[in-house]
Amino acid sequence: MISGSTRFENSLEFANRMDENDPLKAFRNRFIFPKVNGKEAIYFCGNSLGLQPKSTQSYIQRELHNWGEMAVDGHFHGEDAWYHVRKKSKPALANIVGAHEHEVVAMNNLSSNLHFLMVSFYQPTDKRYKIITEAGAFPSDMYMLETQVKFRGLDPDKVIIELLPREGEHTLRTSDIVDTIKKHGENLALVMMSGLQYYTGQLFDMESITKTAHEVGALAGFDLAHAAGNATLSLHKWGVDFATWCSYKYLNSGPGNISGIFVHENHAERPDLIRFAGWWGHDEGERFKMEKGFKPMYGADGWQLANSNVLALAAHQASLDIFEEAGIKNLRAKSEILTQYLEYLIKEVSGSSGIIEIITPKITKERGCQLSLLIHKGGKAVFDELYQEGIVGDWRHPNVIRIAPTPLYNSFLDIYKFAEILKLSLKKFAYN
Numbered sequence: 292m293i294s295g296s297t298r299f300e301n302s303l304e305f306a307n308r309m310d311e312n313d314p315l316k317a318f319r320n321r322f323i324f325p326k327v328n329g330k331e332a333i334y335f336c337g338n339s340l341g342l343q344p345k346s347t348q349s350y351i352q353r354e355l356h357n358w359g360e361m362a363v364d365g366h367f368h369g370e371d372a373w374y375h376v377r378k379k380s381k382p383a384l385a386n387i388v389g390a391h392e393h394e395v396v397a398m399n400n401l402s403s404n405l406h407f408l409m410v411s412f413y414q415p416t417d418k419r420y421k422i423i424t425e426a427g428a429f430p431s432d433m434y435m436l437e438t439q440v441k442f443r444g445l446d447p448d449k450v451i452i453e454l455l456p457r458e459g460e461h462t463l464r465t466s467d468i469v470d471t472i473k474k475h476g477e478n479l480a481l482v483m484m485s486g487l488q489y490y491t492g493q494l495f496d497m498e499s500i501t502k503t504a505h506e507v508g509a510l511a512g513f514d515l516a517h518a519a520g521n522a523t524l525s526l527h528k529w530g531v532d533f534a535t536w537c538s539y540k541y542l543n544s545g546p547g548n549i550s551g552i553f554v555h556e557n558h559a560e561r562p563d564l565i566r567f568a569g570w571w572g573h574d575e576g577e578r579f580k581m582e583k584g585f586k587p588m589y590g591a592d593g594w595q596l597a598n599s600n601v602l603a604l605a606a607h608q609a610s611l612d613i614f615e616e617a618g619i620k621n622l623r624a625k626s627e628i629l630t631q632y633l634e635y636l637i638k639e640v641s642g643s644s645g646i647i648e649i650i651t652p653k654i655t656k657e658r659g660c661q662l663s664l665l666i667h668k669g670g671k672a673v674f675d676e677l678y679q680e681g682i683v684g685d686w687r688h689p690n691v692i693r694i695a696p697t698p699l700y701n702s703f704l705d706i707y708k709f710a711e712i713l714k715l716s717l718k719k720f721a722y723n
């Protein structure tokens with residue numbers, strides 16, 4: 292078994308030994324790896340698009356078959372009846388985000404869900420109208436906040452408070468976030484930020500943030516695009532009001548695939564909450580009466596709009612079944628060590644040159660699997676060289692390489708190989 296006290300070594304033997312002793316090693320073989328320059332890639336880009344499980348095709352085929360065989364009858368007949376299809380993904384989603392099943396549902400896309408949730412959970416008044424978010428948030432999230440504020444007839448510059456790292460620092464201190472929430476106290480309507488920052492890889496203390504928001508009478512919501520399937524989450528216990536995520540990053544469900552939402556039980560039975568409704572959020576027993584008067588379903592289901600995307604959910608389920616089998620706690624345990632090994636080897640190969648600065652927090656509980664490497668010299672050339680050698684990471688302007696080893700399909704050997712190639716590219720492009 293691998294453990295947190297493992298002493299790392301910069302050797303092929305060590306990496307191989309770690310893989311042999313990895314209880315999750317067999318899962319790697321469940322995925323299809325892309326090729327770069329004709330060779331199987333070393334894939335560290337699960338933070339952008341997770342790999343395809345080999346089982347995905349058959350899950351989709353099954354629904355294509357049902358559609359062909361039954362057509363419209365498929366909505367209500369057979370064990371896969373589409374009318375109830377959303378229920379299948381609930382147990383796994385609840386485990387992944389730490390929630391009750393009635394608090395989660397798969398629907399729409401992430402950016403759309405951010406908007407729909409804001410309609411309900413951002414209710415500005417004359418006194419309480421401010422929103423706290425992190426500076427440098429993912430563009431969709433910035434556009435969403437800006438336009439939601441305008442939609443309410445308010446001025447984004449007066450409403451949105453951006454959290455900035457201190458001078459000379461790359462990430463936010465929890466104490467500074469907490470102080471900012473307290474400072475805006477009675478004017479604060481909402482904290483809406485990412486759970487895990489896409490650029491720096493910082494995992495925020497969502498529990499403390501939520502607790503402080505509630506203390507001042509505000510709500511807290513999180514975008515978990517980079518946290519779902521990566522970090523250990525306990526949304527219910529932390530009292531988070533709402534959250535949403537996508538399924539194509541760490542959740543390996545395919546490009547652009549369906550998103551999921553979380554709405555805390557505290558809001559499960561609040562027909563008073565304003566929402567942009569659709570028939571699929573209406574009381575399921577009466578849905579086909581096709582009558583006037585929206586009656587929301589209990590819990591997260593009450594935020595659904597449209598009938599479920601069955602093919603999308605099939606691909607999603609193929610991956611969720613793998614998560615259930617592997618267990619989210621086991622995945623996180625391996626992930627912490629993989630990333631620690633990555634950090635150790637980066638330091639080994641870049642030595643005291645100072646050319647690579649890891650801007651992701653050093654403390655394991657303040658990060659997910661991703662490390663963001665700020666390359667002080669020759670960054671793009673190093674990145675391009677890594678790619679030519681078969682390493683798929685990603686480049687973020689102006690000088691950051693993000694490397695995200697995932698516990699389902701990355702090995703310690705992958706990390707060892709990466710470090711060897713990195714060492715050579717640094718020699719070529721950064722040290723001259």
Ligand SMILES: *Cc1c(COP(=O)(O)O)cnc(C)c1O
Nearest residue numbers: 400401402429431489514516537
């Ligand atoms: C990936 C990502 C998105 C993408 O939104 P889509 O609606 O799925 O295109 C939005 N926000 C964050 C924080 C992301 O990481």
